[in-house]
Amino acid sequence: MKKKLSIVDLAKQLNISPTTISFILNGKAKEKRISDELVKRVLKQIEEVGYKPNSLAQSLRTGKTMIIGLMVEDIADPFFSSIARLIEEKAYKNGYKIIYCSTDNDSVKTKDLLSMFQDRHVDGYIISPPEGVEKEVNDLIDNGTPVILFDRYLPDTNADYVVVDNRTSTYEAVLHLINNGYKNIAFITLDSLQTQMQDRLQGYESALTQHNLPHHLKEISFNQDEEQIIRHIVSFLERKPNLDAVFFGTNYLCISGLKALKKLGKKIPEDLAVVCFDDDVVFELHSPSITAIAQPIEEMSEKLITILLGKLNKASKVKKIQTDILSPELIIRASSRRL
Amino acid sequence: MKKKLSIVDLAKQLNISPTTISFILNGKAKEKRISDELVKRVLKQIEEVGYKPNSLAQSLRTGKTMIIGLMVEDIADPFFSSIARLIEEKAYKNGYKIIYCSTDNDSVKTKDLLSMFQDRHVDGYIISPPEGVEKEVNDLIDNGTPVILFDRYLPDTNADYVVVDNRTSTYEAVLHLINNGYKNIAFITLDSLQTQMQDRLQGYESALTQHNLPHHLKEISFNQDEEQIIRHIVSFLERKPNLDAVFFGTNYLCISGLKALKKLGKKIPEDLAVVCFDDDVVFELHSPSITAIAQPIEEMSEKLITILLGKLNKASKVKKIQTDILSPELIIRASSRRL
DNA sequence: CTGAAAGCGCTAACAG
DNA sequence: CTGTTAGCGCTTTCAG
Numbered sequence: 060m061k062k063k064l065s066i067v068d069l070a071k072q073l074n075i076s077p078t079t080i081s082f083i084l085n086g087k088a089k090e091k092r093i094s095d096e097l098v099k100r101v102l103k104q105i106e107e108v109g110y111k112p113n114s115l116a117q118s119l120r121t122g123k124t125m126i127i128g129l130m131v132e133d134i135a136d137p138f139f140s141s142i143a144r145l146i147e148e149k150a151y152k153n154g155y156k157i158i159y160c161s162t163d164n165d166s167v168k169t170k171d172l173l174s175m176f177q178d179r180h181v182d183g184y185i186i187s188p189p190e191g192v193e194k195e196v197n198d199l200i201d202n203g204t205p206v207i208l209f210d211r212y213l214p215d216t217n218a219d220y221v222v223v224d225n226r227t228s229t230y231e232a233v234l235h236l237i238n239n240g241y242k243n244i245a246f247i248t249l250d251s252l253q254t255q256m257q258d259r260l261q262g263y264e265s266a267l268t269q270h271n272l273p274h275h276l277k278e279i280s281f282n283q284d285e286e287q288i289i290r291h292i293v294s295f296l297e298r299k300p301n302l303d304a305v306f307f308g309t310n311y312l313c314i315s316g317l318k319a320l321k322k323l324g325k326k327i328p329e330d331l332a333v334v335c336f337d338d339d340v341v342f343e344l345h346s347p348s349i350t351a352i353a354q355p356i357e358e359m360s361e362k363l364i365t366i367l368l369g370k371l372n373k374a375s376k377v378k379k380i381q382t383d384i385l386s387p388e389l390i391i392r393a394s395s396r397r398l
Numbered sequence: 399m400k401k402k403l404s405i406v407d408l409a410k411q412l413n414i415s416p417t418t419i420s421f422i423l424n425g426k427a428k429e430k431r432i433s434d435e436l437v438k439r440v441l442k443q444i445e446e447v448g449y450k451p452n453s454l455a456q457s458l459r460t461g462k463t464m465i466i467g468l469m470v471e472d473i474a475d476p477f478f479s480s481i482a483r484l485i486e487e488k489a490y491k492n493g494y495k496i497i498y499c500s501t502d503n504d505s506v507k508t509k510d511l512l513s514m515f516q517d518r519h520v521d522g523y524i525i526s527p528p529e530g531v532e533k534e535v536n537d538l539i540d541n542g543t544p545v546i547l548f549d550r551y552l553p554d555t556n557a558d559y560v561v562v563d564n565r566t567s568t569y570e571a572v573l574h575l576i577n578n579g580y581k582n583i584a585f586i587t588l589d590s591l592q593t594q595m596q597d598r599l600q601g602y603e604s605a606l607t608q609h610n611l612p613h614h615l616k617e618i619s620f621n622q623d624e625e626q627i628i629r630h631i632v633s634f635l636e637r638k639p640n641l642d643a644v645f646f647g648t649n650y651l652c653i654s655g656l657k658a659l660k661k662l663g664k665k666i667p668e669d670l671a672v673v674c675f676d677d678d679v680v681f682e683l684h685s686p687s688i689t690a691i692a693q694p695i696e697e698m699s700e701k702l703i704t705i706l707l708g709k710l711n712k713a714s715k716v717k718k719i720q721t722d723i724l725s726p727e728l729i730i731r732a733s734s735r736r737l
Numbered sequence: 738c739t740g741a742a743a744g745c746g747c748t749a750a751c752a753g
Numbered sequence: 754c755t756g757t758t759a760g761c762g763c764t765t766t767c768a769g
Contacts (some may be wrong), residue, residue, distance in 0.1 A: 066762065118454050416756090425748095
């Protein structure tokens, strides 16, 4: 276990002061008018002995950790893990590391996690927040820590956010069903007040209302295992034999829904058309393939990291909330075509 | 931006020394025989003013960061993101946080990432390693940092590992095909020397050899986008019209394979039976459902974190390498049944 | 141009 | 039982 050498060791080797090395390392060589020759000598020695500054000491001193806290609903969900992948890439490219966690949409757990991240002096946050953490998020922001929300946002908060236009995209997907002659369209969604779910619900309702069609809403509560969800969907579909289409509010509801339909022996789209919010390879490969609203994941991550890095670099006192509302794409597949 | 208070501030408030507080906080109250009354008073004050020790300073002082580095091939892959989810849960429960990254199976990138993680003084590592980082891993271990490998291991390394029995499980899956009357079984795999892929290949080959059946091997190189992979698979299948079954070495190869089969208009299992290593909801929902070898993800994560925490707690000089070889489960579905 | 020295907040040996 | 003190390794002001 060889001892890591410090800036002092290095200074001794070179017979100069640690200060000078620090200046050189922090790009202040010019500013402090350190001779090119010395700079070269120092750099060479650093290379040779493989000196690496201790980032913990740096962080303690400067208050910056170069770590971003990424809090998602569930890192195992393909939507979130894809985002995590892209964010990671861009963050590392800029010298930032990522600490992640899954919130389970649980506000108590999330508060706990937020506090742990704060302990670690995370420089900035990217969060898909549950409801109920408004105060904590605002405290963070008041404290000068950048927080960017995504997927959903917290209205009573000063945090920037990047989301998609849930309302319009849902509206258009339902319109697509209506245009294909479907008249009894169900919406199976989460029993959630989060903005994205509320917006999807509104999109659904306004499309139906506009066309004088009946509403068929099924709200499923979040904390259930898949078996239970399937059972709820089965029972709902059995109670509503006149349905001819169903719109699922999230990808995993749709997956459970497809299992439910399989169980019931329903043919898609003959018995029931299917559309889903969020795309996934499952829907592409399914027979028949499932129409889905695909979120622009790449663009979303790009915006997230750009906004965050922007805030991180400038000690920008720009108080204006940045919001980005992206447009998802409706990918029409076999499950929603009238035969 | 309110100033966070330090242990010294707290000491002043209470008119005692920081040492005493430190002792109390680190569970040495009894050992140092500090009066219960004082302890209570200190704890109360801490609660009241919301004092939190600065973990950066703690880390700088103690050398422990309570951070685990998780390096996977690709955090967006469902296998790895599920593992990440479970590891996260268990780690947080034990006070550890997780920094993650995706290696892309790129040894250069991985070395870089390892070095960044070292900079941050990560306490221990969980890695699904690419080939070519043996030296770095051994250095870490020699340095006293616990490293646990999973999914695959590095033979020339002293790292512990948790893997599944790839050879036997593949052997048995191929046997299952043979017992169902399939005679021309292809193996579509990665052009990789990683242990798990080599073991799967061996399992395939020994089953065929034992039954005097012809080998049909297609190795696909790692760094390609999905389109290319599909094209390679299509061309392979076209060149081999006599195949009656195909075994895919990884989940995403199988997904690409299913797309290829769709393109070719092949019926499963009538034209071609399909079996895949790694399970996924896609395979369960596919029509027909796809037979797959499911890895015990829960058990795997449990072992990983248990071994790591064990090493982290004891300054155990136990030099013996711990290895865990778990048994995956063959889930027989419609895609491999002879009609 | 370069160096001395003061911390960042915490821990732990040592001394009462 | 409790306090003093010396760092952990780095940055940065201030003085040459």
